[in-house]
Each structure stands twice: as structure tokens, then as C-alpha cells.
Amino acid sequence: MGGYLLGVVLFALGIAVTIALHEAGHMFTARAFGMRVRRYFIGFGPTVWSVRRGHTTYGVAALPLGGFCEIAGMTGQEPVTEEEKPHAMVNKPWWQRVAVLSGGVVVNVIVGVTIIYGLAVTSGLPNPDVDTTPTVGEVSCVSDQTGPETLADCSGVGPAGEAGVQVGDRILALDGQEMESFTQLRDTVLTRPGEDVVFTVERDGQTLEVTVPVAPVTRLDAAGNEITAGAVGLSNAPLENAWVSYGPVAAVGATGAFTWDLLDATVRGLASFPAKIPGVVASIFGAERDIEGPMSVVGASRVGGELVERSLWNMFWMMLASLNFFLALFNLVPLPPLDGGHIAVVLWEKVRDFFRRLRGLAPAGPANYEKLLPVTYAMAAVLMVIGGLVIVADVVNPVRLFG
Structure with missing residues (x-):
């Protein structure tokens, strides 16, 4: 304090x-x-x-x-x-x-x-030359937003974890669209509630494709209204040489x-x-x-x-x-x-x-x-x-x- x-x-x-x-x-x-x-x-x-x-x-x-x-x-x-x-x-x-x-x-x-x-x-x-490709730092459960800064309790590894996404994976693309940053990945997922998306993942030098179901969750928009958004339960790893x-x-x-x-x-x-x-x-x-x-x-x-x-x-x-x-x-x-x-x-x-x-x-x-x-x-x-x-x-x- x-x-x-x-x-x-x-x-x-x-x-x-x-x-x-x-x-x-x-x-x-x-x-x-x-x-x-x-x-x-x-x-x-x-x-x-x-x-x-x-x-x-x-x-x-x-x-x-x-x-x-x-x-x-x-x-x-x-x-x-x-x-x-x-x-x-x-x-x-x-x-x-x-x-x-x-x-x-x-x-x-x-x-x-x-x-x-x-x-x-x-x-x-x-x-300016840092690699901003989304890299998974954590997989987690997903839940509804209950207040301006609070989420409901949940457990498990979430949709992405259940689909096989692992910590350290580099997510190169979503449905063939190149992902240049974790923010872009997050914003894209937000618009796809209830859909299945395909992550192109780089892991240990190999390229894999992982199908991830996007969970529909409740979020609050800027006016405080409830909206349905997509979530998969991923957080970004800290950038190296940032x-x-x-x-x-x-x-x-x-x-x-x-x-x-x-x-x-x-x-x-x-x-x-x-x-x-x-x-x-x-x-x-x-x-x-x-x-x-x-x-x-x-x-x-x-x-x-x-x-x-x-x-x-x-x-x-x-x-x-x-x-x-x-x-x-x-x-x-x-x-x-x-x-x-x-x-x-x-x-x-x-x-x-x-x-x-x-x-x-x-x-x-x-x-x-x-x-x-x-x-x-x-x-x-x-x-x-x-x-x-x-x-x-x-x-x-x-x-x-x-x-």
C-alpha cells in the first residue's frame, strides 16, 4: 500500500x-x-x-x-x-x-x-521488432461477467485446454487468418460465440491445427448492458525482449x-x-x-x-x-x-x-x-x-x- x-x-x-x-x-x-x-x-x-x-x-x-x-x-x-x-x-x-x-x-x-x-x-x-505472435501463458476456465470487474467462479482448463492447446503454444492463425498479437486473437474470439474455430499452432518446431469450441459467455458492454461474447480460456505469455x-x-x-x-x-x-x-x-x-x-x-x-x-x-x-x-x-x-x-x-x-x-x-x-x-x-x-x-x-x- x-x-x-x-x-x-x-x-x-x-x-x-x-x-x-x-x-x-x-x-x-x-x-x-x-x-x-x-x-x-x-x-x-x-x-x-x-x-x-x-x-x-x-x-x-x-x-x-x-x-x-x-x-x-x-x-x-x-x-x-x-x-x-x-x-x-x-x-x-x-x-x-x-x-x-x-x-x-x-x-x-x-x-x-x-x-x-x-x-x-x-x-x-x-x-519495435519484438515478436508479438500470441503465445499461450495460461489455460483456464471461462465464466460469465457478474460486475464491472468481476467474473463468476469456475473450474477446469476451459475450451482451449480441453481441445489440447498447451502453455507455450504460439498461435499463428485462426481459421487461416494470421494472428499478429494476442489482442487481435482475443478480439476475434469475442465475435465467435458458439462456433468452432481452428487454431494454427506452433509447438516444439511443429505446426499443428487444433479445433477449439468458443464458449458463449456474458459480458458487459460500455453502457453496462449484457451481451454474449466468445471465450476460450487463454492468457498471453509475457513478451520476450520487449x-x-x-x-x-x-x-x-x-x-x-x-x-x-x-x-x-x-x-x-x-x-x-x-x-x-x-x-x-x-x-x-x-x-x-x-x-x-x-x-x-x-x-x-x-x-x-x-x-x-x-x-x-x-x-x-x-x-x-x-x-x-x-x-x-x-x-x-x-x-x-x-x-x-x-x-x-x-x-x-x-x-x-x-x-x-x-x-x-x-x-x-x-x-x-x-x-x-x-x-x-x-x-x-x-x-x-x-x-x-x-x-x-x-x-x-x-x-x-x-x-
Whole structure:
């Protein structure tokens, strides 16, 4: 239990540091271009602690769900004093404004890449060439699902064991379809309840065909409804050579390749994010929680606790790196109040003024953010509602990697 609590605290601290570094990216970039930073805060809501240094107030607020860096004159509608005008963000060149708005994103990417490089030269990175062919680690009985995380009692070796499948068998194909991973095998079996399937098995250098009856069992879908699925009673053996360590030079290329894969996965995760929200809501009322669904600070910290409890420090740090990449890419979504929304406004001003010059007109000045207030408020409300739902789900039905 001590290891679990340590992991929870450490991952929560990692999230806080991630947010702090993101906002510091904005702050230091702004100062580099002579902009006035009024406030630098971690958290939202009532102030817990603050101190003023020069022109900036540093502080911690009561709700540790984010942070902010307030720069004088971020918009043309924001009042600034006469003394602040030369340092107002809106009065700086467009490319400097974009650089400042991108500062947090850049810092998060740098932090993520640094973590990945550190893993590459120490505990290692996932081996891209590992053989993922399904290999049987255990044969067991099958039973119905009785709750979000519980199965009915059963005995015996299950359909696969009774058919002759043994521990150590490599399952090459199912009904002639090549199986590239245990996940693919599992997902295929799930769709075949009540049918007989033929496993092409490699055992002791020989290839065999084993006919396995797929048992129909009850499972709960994302909405908590009972469905009939297939099961044969197999679990996967741990992958061999799943992680590879690199020297300081070789780690550069490995870090780049793995970072690209993580960024690609993050983009796909963001694209599927809206579709996963109904599943999060259903999980609040008892449905099975999707381990690949969204998590809040609460849920991520609990998972961090599970990883530390099992001394899976490499996965702990990889999850923190993924969090940095997620924060970076999520903030690039071109909708206010996210950084990407502010960047989109600055770029729109630049494009608008380009066409005005073609027509012989003077630049039109800063965009009117008051026209964007409905979008800003709506987006903020959506984020708050979704964030609240995910937090509730993480409390009543958290993601558990290890059951």
C-alpha cells in the first residue's frame, strides 16, 4: 500500500510540474520579447499562496486542475496601463505573439522527449521488432461477467485446454487468418460465440491445427448492458525482449522514432476523444471502464500508483511523457480558450491584413475578442463538464490496469 500511495503522490506531483513547466514556457518566452507578465499561477479558484516579485505575482490556487500565465494586453479589448502599453502582447509583432502562445507546447514536447531519451539509455524503450505472435501463458476456465470487474467462479482448463492447446503454444492463425498479437486473437474470439474455430499452432518446431469450441459467455458492454461474447480460456505469455536499451548516440534515433509513434497515437486519441465520453458516463453507472479512455488528474495519479506499486517505473515515466505530449497537442486545438485558439486568431489577423494590403488598405488592428466570447464560454463550459464527468468516473469506477 505504501508503494501505491507513493506512486499516486509522485504522479500527481509530475502532473503539477508538467503544468508549471507549460505555463513557464509562456512566461519566459513572453519576457524574452519584453512582454509584461502579470500573474503566474498553478491551479484555479481561490488563492492558497502568492508572492510578488517585480511586476509578476506568483501563486498557487485551490483547484489543481491547470494553471495560467496572465500577460498584459493579450487581446485588444483588455485594458492596460500607460506604463504597460510598450510591453503589451497585442502591440508586439505577430510572430512573437505566436511564439509566446506556443511556448508552453514547445516546453511540453521538450519534457516528453527528454523523458523518452532518459528511458532509452536506462531501462529501455519498447522493442519495435519484438515478436508479438500470441503465445499461450495460461489455460483456464471461462465464466460469465457478474460486475464491472468481476467474473463468476469456475473450474477446469476451459475450451482451449480441453481441445489440447498447451502453455507455450504460439498461435499463428485462426481459421487461416494470421494472428499478429494476442489482442487481435482475443478480439476475434469475442465475435465467435458458439462456433468452432481452428487454431494454427506452433509447438516444439511443429505446426499443428487444433479445433477449439468458443464458449458463449456474458459480458458487459460500455453502457453496462449484457451481451454474449466468445471465450476460450487463454492468457498471453509475457513478451520476450520487449524492451531495448540504447547507448547515448543510438538513443537519439530511437527517441525520435518512439516520440513520433507516441505523437501519432496522441493525435488519434484526441480524434477519438468525443466518441469515448458516452462510455465514461456509462462507467459512472456501473459499465466496464475503457482503459484507453480519458482520465483526469485523479485517474492518472491512481494508475501511477499501480505502476509504482509493481515497480514498473519505466511505464510510470512513459505515462508522464505521454501526458506531456497530450497536453501539448490538446492545447493546439484551434478553439479558444486553448492556446491553439489564440494562435488561430493571430494568424487570422495576419491573413486578413495581407488581403487588406492587396486592396490598398491599412491593417485592421487586433481582432475583436468580444465576438469570440460565446465560443470561448461554450468551449470552457464543455471542458468543465467533461472534466467533472471524468473525475467522477475516476472516483467511482477508476481505470485499473491490473484488475
